[in-house]
Amino acid sequence: MESELDPDRIGRIGERQFEVLCERAGLYCNKSAVDVMGWDFIVEFPMVPAGQALPLDQRPTNAARVQLKSTLGRAGNRIRLSLSAIDRLAKDPRAALIVVFRLRADGELQSAYLVHLIGNELARVLRRLRLAEARKAHDINHTDISYDYEKVGVRFEPTPTGLLAALSASCGQNPGAYTIEKQRQLAELGYENGQFEAEALIQIEGPEHFSNLLLGLAPLKPHRLRVFDSRFGIRLPYQGTLFDDLEELRLTPPTLGNCEISIRGCGFGQAARFDGEMFIGPPMAEPHGPELLVRTPNFIVRLTPPALKFETVGLIDDMEHTLEEWAELLRALTLMATGRATLTIAGNDRIPSITFPVDQPITGPCLEELPLISEFVDGWLRLLTNAGLRSTARFKFDAFWESNEARMAVDILLKPKSEAHFEFQTLNIEESSPPPEGLYFNSTSFADTSITFSAKVFFEQTDDPEWRYRSTGFEALDVRPKVDDLEEYGMDQATAYDLKLIIDPRNITLAPRREAVGDPNTPARNK
Structure with missing residues (x-):
C-alpha cells in the first residue's frame, strides 16, 4: 500500500496543476517569489485583441490575486490560513481569491472551489482584524482564520474551461468598477449603523428639558465626552480631531415619516400649506405625557394630550426665504393671529388626519403689520404670475x-x-x-x-x-x-x-x- 502524500508534496502538486490549467485556459500565471504577501499567484487575463471593440488607450487590464490551498480532504471541508496573509490578500483593491484543490490520495485533482473575498467574506476578515486590534493581539502572524470551502465557496470543474469561467465570474468585465466597489467596501463595511459612538455626562434640568433634548429641540451640552470608532459593533477609542471643538450636539428622534400641514381661517380665504416631517417623542409620564413633533423649515408644532404648541424656528428678522416661502409663512401667522384658525396635519400613512383649533392668539413681533405685509406678498405673487415672472431670490424680512x-x-x-x-x-x-x-x-x-x-x-x-x-x-x-x-x-x-x-x-x-x-x-x- 502506497504511503499518503505529505503536505509539502500536496502543495507542490496543487501549484503545478494550477499553473497547467492557467496555461491551457489562456491565462497568464505569475508565481510569488516571496511567501509573505498573502497570495501565491497573480493571474492576468489576456487583453482584447488590438483593433476590436475598444481603442488601444481604453483597453482594460484585468487580474486577480490567488491564494491556493491543496488538500486531501481527510480533515473535513475546512482550510486554515494565517490572518496576516489574509489581511494582505483581502485588502488588495483587485479581486482576491482563495482557490482550493481537493486531491485524491494518488494526487489527481478531484474537485475545486473558489472563495471570493468580497461582501460577507471581506467583512469577516475586517471584523477579525478589528477584534484583534480591540484585544491588542497584534501578532496576527500566529492567528489563523478558517474557511468551510464547501459552504462559502463556489465549486467548479478542475479543468481549463472550469477555471476560466470561475475566475471570469469573480473578476467581472469591468475592473475599474470592481476596484471602486472593493474600495468602498473596505471603507464602509461594518459601519452600516454609523461610525461613531459617544459617552457623555450631561445635566438635565427637569422633565420638560429632558423631553426637549430627546426631541432635538434643545442642544445637548456634554461636560465630559468620550468618542469611539465603532465597526462591527467593536469599539475603539477615537484618535482624531473631529470632535475637539464640539461644544454641543442635537439628537434626532425617531421619525414617523412626512406629512402635510395646512392652516385655514374661518372664512373663504386662502389657506397656508407646508411640507413637514413627524417625529415621536419619548414615552414620558410627566409633565404632559408623550409628544408628537412636527417640524418644517419655518416652524415646529408640538402635540401633547392637553395642548398644541406652535413655535417659529428662530427670529423672524433673521429668517431668509424666497417670496413664495414668505407668502406661506406670513399667511399662516396672519391666520393664527386671529385666534380663529384651524391647523390640520395629514398625509401620513401611520397617523390619521387630525385637525386642531388655533383659538389662542399667537404672540410675537410685527403682529399688527403681518396682515398688510401678507396681503402685499400674495398680491405681488399674483402680479408676477400675470406678468410671466417668478422670484427666486432669498431675502430677509427687512x-x-x-x-x-x-x-x-x-x-x-x-x-x-x-x-x-x-x-x-x-x-x-x-x-x-x-x-x-x-x-x-x-x-x-x-x-x-x-x-x-x-x-x-x-x-x-x-x-x-x-x-x-x-x-x-x-x-x-x-x-x-x-x-x-x-x-x-x-x-x-x-x-x-x-x-x-x-x-x-x-x-x-x-x-x-x-x-x-x-x-x-x-x-x-x-x-
Missing part, C-alpha cells in the same frame, strides 16, 4: 419695510377699493365734461423682480379749494416685465385704451407715510 412703491402697485391693481388715491389742483379738462378718466403707468421693483403696469384712474371733483380733483378708483389694464422705455409704454397704453388724460409718474409726489407703521397706502399728489 425688505418689506422698503417696499412702499411695490405695495402701492399691488393696492392700485388688485384691491377692489384701493386706499391709494391721486389728488390734483387742476386737470386740463372742460368744466362741463363728465367725470374724467385717466391713465396711470409706472415701473416698480421688489426683491429680484421688476414690473411695468398701467391702470385706468377714475376722478371726481371735490369741494377742497386746494385739491379740486381726487381719484375714486382704479381699473387694472396691464402688467408685464419691466420695459426699457417707460414713456413709450405709457403712450401705447393710452392709445390702446383711448385715454386722453395721462398721469406721468415723473409728475407724482408721494405724500408722507401715515402714522400706522407699514401702511402701504400712500396718497399721491401732483407737483
Whole structure:
C-alpha cells in the first residue's frame, strides 16, 4: 500500500496543476517569489485583441490575486490560513481569491472551489482584524482564520474551461468598477449603523428639558465626552480631531415619516400649506405625557394630550426665504393671529388626519403689520404670475419695510377699493365734461423682480379749494416685465385704451407715510 502524500508534496502538486490549467485556459500565471504577501499567484487575463471593440488607450487590464490551498480532504471541508496573509490578500483593491484543490490520495485533482473575498467574506476578515486590534493581539502572524470551502465557496470543474469561467465570474468585465466597489467596501463595511459612538455626562434640568433634548429641540451640552470608532459593533477609542471643538450636539428622534400641514381661517380665504416631517417623542409620564413633533423649515408644532404648541424656528428678522416661502409663512401667522384658525396635519400613512383649533392668539413681533405685509406678498405673487415672472431670490424680512412703491402697485391693481388715491389742483379738462378718466403707468421693483403696469384712474371733483380733483378708483389694464422705455409704454397704453388724460409718474409726489407703521397706502399728489 502506497504511503499518503505529505503536505509539502500536496502543495507542490496543487501549484503545478494550477499553473497547467492557467496555461491551457489562456491565462497568464505569475508565481510569488516571496511567501509573505498573502497570495501565491497573480493571474492576468489576456487583453482584447488590438483593433476590436475598444481603442488601444481604453483597453482594460484585468487580474486577480490567488491564494491556493491543496488538500486531501481527510480533515473535513475546512482550510486554515494565517490572518496576516489574509489581511494582505483581502485588502488588495483587485479581486482576491482563495482557490482550493481537493486531491485524491494518488494526487489527481478531484474537485475545486473558489472563495471570493468580497461582501460577507471581506467583512469577516475586517471584523477579525478589528477584534484583534480591540484585544491588542497584534501578532496576527500566529492567528489563523478558517474557511468551510464547501459552504462559502463556489465549486467548479478542475479543468481549463472550469477555471476560466470561475475566475471570469469573480473578476467581472469591468475592473475599474470592481476596484471602486472593493474600495468602498473596505471603507464602509461594518459601519452600516454609523461610525461613531459617544459617552457623555450631561445635566438635565427637569422633565420638560429632558423631553426637549430627546426631541432635538434643545442642544445637548456634554461636560465630559468620550468618542469611539465603532465597526462591527467593536469599539475603539477615537484618535482624531473631529470632535475637539464640539461644544454641543442635537439628537434626532425617531421619525414617523412626512406629512402635510395646512392652516385655514374661518372664512373663504386662502389657506397656508407646508411640507413637514413627524417625529415621536419619548414615552414620558410627566409633565404632559408623550409628544408628537412636527417640524418644517419655518416652524415646529408640538402635540401633547392637553395642548398644541406652535413655535417659529428662530427670529423672524433673521429668517431668509424666497417670496413664495414668505407668502406661506406670513399667511399662516396672519391666520393664527386671529385666534380663529384651524391647523390640520395629514398625509401620513401611520397617523390619521387630525385637525386642531388655533383659538389662542399667537404672540410675537410685527403682529399688527403681518396682515398688510401678507396681503402685499400674495398680491405681488399674483402680479408676477400675470406678468410671466417668478422670484427666486432669498431675502430677509427687512425688505418689506422698503417696499412702499411695490405695495402701492399691488393696492392700485388688485384691491377692489384701493386706499391709494391721486389728488390734483387742476386737470386740463372742460368744466362741463363728465367725470374724467385717466391713465396711470409706472415701473416698480421688489426683491429680484421688476414690473411695468398701467391702470385706468377714475376722478371726481371735490369741494377742497386746494385739491379740486381726487381719484375714486382704479381699473387694472396691464402688467408685464419691466420695459426699457417707460414713456413709450405709457403712450401705447393710452392709445390702446383711448385715454386722453395721462398721469406721468415723473409728475407724482408721494405724500408722507401715515402714522400706522407699514401702511402701504400712500396718497399721491401732483407737483
